[in-house]
Amino acid sequence: MVSHLLKNYEVVVIGGGAAGLSAALYSARRGLTTILISPEIGGQAGTTFEIENYPGRGFVTGPELMMDFKLQAEASGTEFLLTEAVGLEKIDQQFLVKTPTENIPAVAVILAFGLTPRKLNLPEENNFLNKGLSYCATCDGPLFKNKIVAVIGGGPAGLEAAEYLGRLAAKVYLIARADKLTGEEVIKEKITANSKIEIIYQTEIKQIIGEGQVEQIVISKKVGEQIEEQVLKVNGVFVKVGYLANSTWLPDFIARDEKGQIITNKDTETNCPGVFAAGDITDIDYKQIVISAGEGAKAALRAYQYIQKTPRLGTDWGKK
Ligand SMILES: Cc1cc2nc3c(=O)[nH]c(=O)nc-3n(C[C@H](O)[C@H](O)[C@H](O)COP(=O)(O)OP(=O)(O)OC[C@H]3O[C@@H](n4cnc5c(N)ncnc54)[C@H](O)[C@@H]3O)c2cc1C
Incomplete structure (x- = not known):
């Protein structure tokens, strides 16, 4: 050196x-x-x-x-x-x-x-890096074969990640903050046609929970005028909320x-x-x-x- x-x-x-x-x-x-x-x-x-x-x-x-x-x-x-x-x-x-x-x-x-990928800015985020939390689906997706994952982000990068992970994982939650997805129609069609992918609109991630490894996420979902919290069991979280x-x-x-x-x-x-x-x-x-x-x-x-x-x-x- x-x-x-x-x-x-x-x-x-x-x-x-x-x-x-x-x-x-x-x-x-x-x-x-x-x-x-x-x-x-x-x-x-x-x-x-x-x-x-x-x-x-x-x-x-x-x-x-x-x-x-x-x-x-x-x-x-x-x-x-x-x-x-x-x-x-x-x-x-x-x-x-x-x-x-x-x-x-x-x-x-x-x-x-x-x-550089934008972070969620959750206090526990860095603790889960490479312990179930990833910013790159192509790099880390194969580690989640037949597992349950959440993709955070309903934009083009989130859609691409969900589509790819939908081929490998047992289940993919696609968490979108808006009430619709943004991206190419072709990918949107592939996502909606894949029964393993569940899109959850108007939702934000609030917390990642796990003992040394991602185990659950807490999400808050807008239902009418109400905000409802929900816990999802997941093995992995893929963050796709933009770049800085x-x-x-x-x-x-x-x-x-x-x-x-x-x-x-x-x-x-x-x-x-x-x-x-x-x-x-x-x-x-x-x-x-x-x-x-x-x-x-x-x-x-x-x-x-x-x-x-x-x-x-x-x-x-x-x-x-
Ligand atoms: C999911 C996704 C899909 C895409 N699909 C397409 C597509 O189909 N077609 C297309 O044309 N474009 C696509 N893009 C956009 C395209 O990838 C980018 O425009 C292009 O890669 C930018 O190249 P770059 O070299 O400018 O920057 P980057 O690709 O961001 O490369 C930056 C490099 O700098 C390194 N780096 C960062 N900080 C430092 C530092 N402090 N010191 C040293 N090195 C550092 C990084 O590790 C990286 O190697 C896509 C982007 C994404 C995220």
Whole structure:
């Protein structure tokens, strides 16, 4: 691990999703020393079972597509470090990307750390993580074969999770806060046709209960003008209540909007020269794999241009 401290990377890419992996591919192919840091590889796309709109691929699963992204970035010379970025410092013309274990010097930085699943914000939520509570149905669904699960969220991600889990689990409660589901008609039809899936509308989750493992959830349901509490026995809870731009760890000198999204111009440049941003973490309108991939590639090409004009790092700079 210490080796990263001693090596001066020209480009540090933060994030292992479509944007980060594409940025790393383009950066390494330009001959720039490139490291990608991310706690996992695949990002949101890696959590979805069906992708049908990535050009040239027809139907492909998310994990399969993202593994191909990773292999291509690796083959081009990208190095990987499986950890999260916790800080970014600017020292003169250069940068120091901080992780819990080491600091990585860079001439240019590409921020591509996407969106993070929104939590329920229940006090006991973190205690049940990996003990029956999950934010990713594709990743953890197989653990709940023939078991009873609840999916929290009646939006597109909740529907997709319920549909997928409906193929594996014995029973799926789909808990929706609104009085209708939001998402593609095709998925809605599949869900309503599956007798294993019970949709509970106008309902919120209030509590998760269990001795070291999820055993029950308490829900509150709107019935007419009344709110009724009910306890459901479940083995698992899948939280699909949206995604957040979690950029609070960035220093103030990187401009963000009110949602925490990084503000970029059409060339993926942030307000700080040498720091580029791409994909879902930016304030671009459309959050899609092909768009993140394109923006990642663009960020790397811009970083290459920037590096041509920037003095090289000294050999002991990372030790400061
Ligand atoms: C269930 C679901 C289904 C979808 N289906 C489709 C679809 O069919 N077609 C489509 O085009 N799009 C789809 N999308 C949207 C698409 O997945 C995203 O637009 C795309 O994956 C965004 O890529 P990204 O690289 O910008 O960000 P992300 O995919 O969010 O990747 C961010 C990466 O950064 C890492 N990271 C986070 N914080 C840090 C940190 N502090 N330090 C280092 N790394 C960090 C994460 O671990 C992750 O690897 C779907 C999304 C979801 C959730």
